[in-house]
């Protein structure tokens with residue numbers, strides 16, 4: 001199998017561990033071990049202390065799966081397969097697709113959502129949002145509908161969306177499901193940023209809950225501030241599909257890391273505290289960004305997104321955003337992500353607002369603005 005290098009990961013590999021101000025990350029400020037263990041209840045602390053470092057159950061620790069289903073209204077533990085988040089994409093695409101299939105994928109996006117399919121020999125059409133000067137990025141259902149053909153096998157969506165922070169409303173999501181159901185297409189829904197809606201009333205049910213041919217990915221890396229655990233999950237009511245994904249996992253990781261499963265369980269049992277902390281960081285940072293972009297409205301076009309830890313503002317000066325970001329990181333140590341890494345015009349950049357040092361990063365940026 002041949003696969004194109006992951007542009008965003010390569011860019012991160014170059015700068016992530018040397019640039020002091022990462023103003024582009026999509027995760028929330030990671031919890032420390034002691035933060036997490038402080039949140040543990042007595043029984044999970046005992047699980048942690050008595051943990052045997054053996055292999056674990058391939059579908060995922062039963063207690064972890066029981067905790068995962070609490071994030072949904074109508075998912076049962078046997079509809080959950082624990083995977084590394086990125087691995088979940090790889091496994092699901094390999095089970096859903098064959099050479100020659102056509103798929104529609106939200107773009108610009110997390111590269112593996114399209115790249116794994118490309119490497120399998122599929123044809124991809126990107127459902128792109130439009131940039132509206134008044135409202136920022138907008139996904140239109142009619143644009144998606146135009147891309148669907150009689151050969152379309154799968155719709156891949158990612159809401160809340162990386163990198164724009166867009167969400168669909170309930171009626172739009174129902175329309176996507178209706179389009180898929182009418183044509184007997186599957187939906188893969190990347191829901192890694194679910195629970196980071198800035199207003200909880202915007203949170204939608206998982207696609208796996210509302211569509212019998214839906215499969216959803218989520219995990220602890222973004223909303224739960226635990227990316228280092230490498231814990232995610234696939235959920236689906238399609239038992240045959242989930243079973244074949246589980247069989248495929250025997251060729252990737254077989255089972256998850258035992259310590260990560262127990263730490264993940266501790267995190268999910270303390271989800272209220274963790275989510276509250278993350279939303280507080282995000283809200284404070286968004287207020288600072290509103291002020292910053294207001295002050296520099298002649299340089300940047302900014303629209304506060306409705307969800308997630310990321311947004312994709314526009315650079316208004318006459319300079320390719322890639323050189324702007326290169327110069328900025330060199331002069332100030334502040335890292336932004338130029339949109340060409342997502343296959344988009346050299347005009348937009350991804351900014352991340354889930355980290356605690358955003359105020360310092362903004363101050364550095366302000367000192368080196370042009």
Ligand SMILES: Cc1ncc(COP(=O)(O)O)c(C=O)c1O
Pocket residue numbers: 026084085086087110158162190192219221227230
């Ligand atoms: C939309 C989306 N899906 C999946 C992933 C993969 O998560 P992880 O890096 O924890 O494997 C990411 C990570 O950035 C993402 O943004």
